[in-house]
Amino acid sequence: MKPIQNFLFRDNATLSELLLRTIAYLRLFLGNYVHVTKSKGIRYFLKLYCICFFMSVMSIYVYTSVPFQFTVFSFTVFEYILTAIVFVVSDDKHIHDYFINIITNDRIMGFKKMPYMTTYVYLILFSSTITRFCLCIIRIHTNIHTVITFCAILISITAMDLHYLLVIFLFSILHTRMNMLSLYIESNSVSVNIIAHNEIAKSIRAVRKSLSYYDKLLDSFENLAKILQYELIIYWVTEFLRASIITYNGLQGLISSKGEHLVLQHSNSVMTLNLMEVIISVALISFPAFIVEATVYEVNRIKKTLTAQILKCSDECLRFELQTALQYVRLRPFRYTLCRAVPLDINLLFTTAALCITYVIVALQLTHFAA
Numbered sequence: 001m002k003p004i005q006n007f008l009f010r011d012n013a014t015l016s017e018l019l020l021r022t023i024a025y026l027r028l029f030l031g032n033y034v035h036v037t038k039s040k041g042i043r044y045f046l047k048l049y050c051i052c053f054f055m056s057v058m059s060i061y062v063y064t065s066v067p068f069q070f071t072v073f074s075f076t077v078f079e080y081i082l083t084a085i086v087f088v089v090s091d092d093k094h095i096h097d098y099f100i101n102i103i104t105n106d107r108i109m110g111f112k113k114m115p116y117m118t119t120y121v122y123l124i125l126f127s128s129t130i131t132r133f134c135l136c137i138i139r140i141h142t143n144i145h146t147v148i149t150f151c152a153i154l155i156s157i158t159a160m161d162l163h164y165l166l167v168i169f170l171f172s173i174l175h176t177r178m179n180m181l182s183l184y185i186e187s188n189s190v191s192v193n194i195i196a197h198n199e200i201a202k203s204i205r206a207v208r209k210s211l212s213y214y215d216k217l218l219d220s221f222e223n224l225a226k227i228l229q230y231e232l233i234i235y236w237v238t239e240f241l242r243a244s245i246i247t248y249n250g251l252q253g254l255i256s257s258k259g260e261h262l263v264l265q266h267s268n269s270v271m272t273l274n275l276m277e278v279i280i281s282v283a284l285i286s287f288p289a290f291i292v293e294a295t296v297y298e299v300n301r302i303k304k305t306l307t308a309q310i311l312k313c314s315d316e317c318l319r320f321e322l323q324t325a326l327q328y329v330r331l332r333p334f335r336y337t338l339c340r341a342v343p344l345d346i347n348l349l350f351t352t353a354a355l356c357i358t359y360v361i362v363a364l365q366l367t368h369f370a371a
Contacts, residue, residue, distance in 0.1 A: 020099070020116070020169060023162050030159040031057065031084050035093040047088050054084040057152050064149040072242055072249075072277075073153045079238040080156035083163055086230045094223045095170070101220040102173055109213050111180055117172040125168055125287070129161050132280045135273060164284065167231060171291040174221050178298035178334070181217075185210050185302055190309040190318065200315050207321040211328060214302070218332065233338055236285055240352055243281040247360045250275070252367070282356075286349040292336050293346050299334045 028034040031053035033046060061077045106114050117125070188206045189199065306326040313319045336344040342351075 017116075020166075023165055023169075027159065027162050027166070030155055030162070031080075032159055032163060033084070033087040033092065035091055035096055050084060050088055054081055057081075057155055060148055061152040061156075064146050064152070072245060073156075075238045075242045075245075076153060076160060077156045079234055080159050082234045083160065083231060086227065086234070090227050090230065092227065094227060095166070098170065098220050098224055099173075101216065102177065105213055105216050105220075106177075109181075109184070109209065111177075114180060115176055116169055118176065121168070121172050121291070125165065128280060128283055128287070129164065131276070132284065133157060133161060135277050135280065138273065163231070164235070167228070167235075167288065168291070170221075170224060170228065171288050171295070174217060174334075175291050175295040175298065177213075177217055178295050178302075181210060181213055182298045182301045182305065185305050188309070190313050190322070200318055203318050204321050207318070207325050211325045214329065215332075218334065229338065232288065232344070236338070236352075239281045239285045240356065243278045243285075243352075244356045244359050244363075246277050246281070247356060248363050250278075251360065251364060282349065282352060285352055286346075289344050289346055289348045292334075292344045295334055296345075299329065303329055 024034045024036075028036070028046065028050070031050045033050045035043070036046070037043065058077065058081050061073075065071075065074075106112075184206075188203055188210075190203055303326060306322055306329070310319055310322045310326065313322060338344055342348070
């Protein structure tokens, strides 16, 4: 059986792999193409199905919505359509190759039953996704008057949340492996005086093995660069616009100018709903950045560990291997940028918030002057 099929259909799959398998099937059912076979006929049929599916969702939403009214849900449908097009055009074969390479490299290193995400990441991710999903359902229930429009928006929300889970999986897998590699390097015995040649040879093999694993991790992740770039940019732009419009609409509804008095127009429940949606949108934008920051922290731990081992090592051959590994990690650190310009780090949260506030203030001023 083919490697990709081994990953999707093997019987001894872990809980994380079962979850990934479920996400893949659901994404395919909802119109996001998933590479499940090398047969060209089946692949073309699945791509045709995905194209027909997301075009039907778009047509339903366009023809059943209020004409020329661009709502918050329009961003969700627009994001869903763009994501579906990206997967049909680019194919997600690199994603499955990434998982296969990770499993293979883990076995070479002797890492058994490695988790794809930590419990903490699972908790935050699912709680935020479920909260966002519930908020969208509440807003849909109060604003959408036709069942068919409700179904189109619900499909878009579900598909995008599943896709977001996949993106977080990809980043979190790299983080957990870097964490385990850091612990593995720390456990490597590098004493001040090593007399036994067997111990020296064992330590040298461990350093070379660690360096090879680090190199393969980055190579596997770089193969995802193109499709991840598209998806993160689409997600960031749509979530940023969604947060800005919700904030603008909330402030417009909360405060209207009548002379010098402020008139409260929206109920507290509506304002609370708007505030929670903005918080969730900003959190979902920033969560991949938090995982990238955690991965960078693990790489820095590796550098510190190698530096400390070099300082206390007395064997020339082992010191040379440690220096080579340290130099390589310094020359090839882990970084991730959007469009080769915007670093995906913790500063993205503050940048997004600042841009959102700026555009909302400008929009409110233009509305006030126009009135």
